[in-house]
Amino acid sequence: MASKEEKTLSFIPIILILLLDSSASAATAGQEAEALLNWKASLDNSTSLSLLPSWVGNSICNWEGIACNNFESITQINLTASGLRGTLHALSFSSFPSLMSLNLSHNAIFGTIPLEIGFLKSLQILDLAGNNINGSIPHEVGMLGKLTILSLQQNNLSGNLPTEICMLNSLSVINVAFNSLMGSIPEAIGNLSNLTVLALQLNNFSGAIPSTIGNLSSLKEMYLMGNQLIGNIPPEIGKLKFLTHLGLVDNKLNGSLPSGLNNFTFLKQLHPMGKEWKRIHGYGLVGIKQRSIITRNNEMHDDKDIQLGQLVACTHSWPSPEWKEHIRWD
Ligand SMILES: *[C@@H]1O[C@H](CO)[C@@H](O)[C@H](O)[C@H]1NC(C)=O
Ligand SMILES: *[C@@H]1O[C@H](CO)[C@@H](O)[C@H](O)[C@H]1NC(C)=O
Ligand SMILES: *[C@@H]1O[C@H](CO)[C@@H](O)[C@H](O)[C@H]1NC(C)=O
Ligand SMILES: *[C@@H]1O[C@H](CO)[C@@H](O)[C@H](O)[C@H]1NC(C)=O
Ligand SMILES: *[C@@H]1O[C@H](CO)[C@@H](O)[C@H](O)[C@H]1NC(C)=O
Ligand SMILES: *[C@@H]1O[C@H](CO)[C@@H](O)[C@H](O)[C@H]1NC(C)=O
Ligand SMILES: *[C@@H]1O[C@H](CO)[C@@H](O)[C@H](O)[C@H]1NC(C)=O
Ligand SMILES: *[C@@H]1O[C@H](CO)[C@@H](O)[C@H](O)[C@H]1NC(C)=O
Ligand SMILES: *[C@@H]1O[C@H](CO)[C@@H](O)[C@H](O)[C@H]1NC(C)=O
Numbered sequence: 001m002a003s004k005e006e007k008t009l010s011f012i013p014i015i016l017i018l019l020l021d022s023s024a025s026a027a028t029a030g031q032e033a034e035a036l037l038n039w040k041a042s043l044d045n046s047t048s049l050s051l052l053p054s055w056v057g058n059s060i061c062n063w064e065g066i067a068c069n070n071f072e073s074i075t076q077i078n079l080t081a082s083g084l085r086g087t088l089h090a091l092s093f094s095s096f097p098s099l100m101s102l103n104l105s106h107n108a109i110f111g112t113i114p115l116e117i118g119f120l121k122s123l124q125i126l127d128l129a130g131n132n133i134n135g136s137i138p139h140e141v142g143m144l145g146k147l148t149i150l151s152l153q154q155n156n157l158s159g160n161l162p163t164e165i166c167m168l169n170s171l172s173v174i175n176v177a178f179n180s181l182m183g184s185i186p187e188a189i190g191n192l193s194n195l196t197v198l199a200l201q202l203n204n205f206s207g208a209i210p211s212t213i214g215n216l217s218s219l220k221e222m223y224l225m226g227n228q229l230i231g232n233i234p235p236e237i238g239k240l241k242f243l244t245h246l247g248l249v250d251n252k253l254n255g256s257l258p259s260g261l262n263n264f265t266f267l268k269q270l271h272p273m274g275k276e277w278k279r280i281h282g283y284g285l286v287g288i289k290q291r292s293i294i295t296r297n298n299e300m301h302d303d304k305d306i307q308l309g310q311l312v313a314c315t316h317s318w319p320s321p322e323w324k325e326h327i328r329w330d
C-alpha cells in the first residue's frame with residue numbers, strides 16, 4: 001500500500017515538469033515510457049524469465065508491441081498472447097493521448113476494466129478478448145468517441161451492456177460474447193448505423209430483441225445464441241439487407257420467422273437427437289450459402305425444410321476459429 005502511494009506521489013513532480021515543458025513531444029515520450037514501465041513492474045514476472053525484455057531504456061518506439069507516430073507518441077500497444085499476468089489498474093491511461101489501438105487479447109489479465117479507460121480519446125481499437133477480466137463494462141467506454149472495434153469476448157464480465165456504447169457511432173464491431181452479461185439489449189443500439197458485427201452470444205441477456213435492430217443498416221453478422229431472449233424475432237430484421245449470419249439458438253424466442261428472411265435457409269427442424277443433428281452440437285452457426293439461421297431450443301413455427309447436403313458442404317466456412325471450439329464433430 002505504502003509503496004503504491006509513494007509511486008503516485010513521485011508522479012506529481014513529473015507532471016508539473018511536463019506542464020512547464022515547452023517541448024510537448026519529448027515530454028509525452030517520457031511520460032509514456034514511465035507509464036509503460038510502471039505497468040510492466042506491476043505484472044507477474046514469476047512465470048516468465050523474459051517479460052517484455054525490450055522494454056528498457058526510453059526508446060519506446062522500438063519496444064516490443066509498441067508503435068508510434070512521427071512525434072514519437074505511442075499509437076499502438078499490441079501485446080496479444082504475450083503471457084501477461086496482472087491487472088490494468090497500474091496502467092496510466094491518461095498518459096497515452098495518441099493511442100489508437102490497445103490490443104491485449106489472449107493474456108491472463110484479471111480484475112476490472114478501469115474507469116480511466118475513458119481517457120483514451122484517440123482509441124479506435126480496444127481488444128481485451130480472451131483474458132479473465134471481471135466486473136462490469138464501465139460507462140466511460142462511452143467516452144471513446146472514435147472507437148470502431150470493441151472486442152471484450154471470452155472474459156468474465158458481468159452487469160449490463162452500457163447504453164453509452166450506443167453513442168459511439170463509428171463502431172463497426174461489438175463483440176462481448178462468452179461473458180456473464182445480463183439485462184436487455186439497449187434499444188439505442190439501433191443508432192449504430194456503421195455496425196457490421198454484433199456478437200452477444202453466450203451471455204445472460206434477457207428481454208426481447210429490440211425492433212430498433214432493424215435500423216442497423218450495415219449489419220452483416222448478428223450472434224445472439226445462448227441467452228435468455230424472449231418474444232418474437234422483430235420483423236424489422238428483414239430490413240437488414242447485408243445480413244449473412246444470424247445465430248439465435250438457445251434462447252426463449254417464439255412466434256414465427258420474419259418474412260423478410262425468406263431467402264435464408266432455416267434449420268429449425270434439426271433436432272439434437274435426430275440423425276441430421278449428429279454432425280453439429282453446440283452454439284454454432286452454419287453457413288449455407290453463407291446465410292443461415294438456427295433456431296434450436298426456441299419455439300419457432302416455420303415449414304421450411306433442411307437441406308442437409310448443403311449443410312455438410314458448408315461446414316468448413318466458419319467465420320472465425322473461435323466458433324469451432326464450441327462445436328463438437330461426431
Ligand atoms: C520480478 O520482479 C521483481 C520485483 O518487481 C524483481 O525483484 C525480480 O528481479 C523480477 N524477476 C525477474 C526474473 O525479472
Ligand atoms: C498490431 O497488430 C496489428 C494487427 O492486429 C498489426 O497490423 C500491427 O502492425 C501491430 N503493431 C505492432 C506495433 O505490433
Ligand atoms: C489483436 O491482435 C491479434 C494478433 O495480432 C489479431 O489477431 C487481432 O485481430 C487483433 N485485434 C483487433 C481487434 O484488431
Ligand atoms: C473479480 O475477481 C476477483 C478475483 O480474481 C474477485 O476478488 C472480485 O470480487 C471479482 N470482482 C467482481 C466484480 O466480480
Ligand atoms: C467468473 O466469476 C464467477 C464469480 O463472479 C466465478 O464463480 C467464476 O469461476 C469465474 N469464471 C472464470 C472463468 O473465471
Ligand atoms: C461510417 O462508415 C463510412 C464508410 O465506411 C464512413 O465513411 C463513415 O465515416 C462512418 N461513420 C462514422 C460515424 O464513423
Ligand atoms: C439513440 O436512439 C434513441 C432511440 O432509440 C434516441 O432517442 C437517441 O436520441 C439516439 N441517440 C443518439 C446519440 O443518436
Ligand atoms: C441469468 O438471468 C436469469 C434471470 O434473467 C437468472 O435467473 C439466472 O440466474 C442468470 N444466470 C446467470 C448464470 O447469471
Ligand atoms: C429505428 O427503429 C424504430 C423501430 O423499428 C423506428 O421506429 C425508428 O423510426 C427507427 N429510427 C431511425 C432513425 O431509423
Ligand SMILES: *[C@@H]1O[C@H](CO)[C@@H](O)[C@H](O)[C@H]1NC(C)=O
Pocket residue numbers: 230231232254255
Ligand atoms: C411469446 O412470448 C411472449 C413473452 O414470453 C408472450 O407474451 C407471447 O404471447 C408469446 N407468443 C407466442 C406466439 O407464443
Ligand SMILES: *[C@@H]1O[C@H](CO)[C@@H](O)[C@H](O)[C@H]1NC(C)=O
Pocket residue numbers: 263289
Ligand atoms: C435469393 O438468393 C438467390 C441466390 O442465392 C438470389 O438469386 C435470389 O434473387 C434471392 N431472392 C430474394 C428474394 O432475395
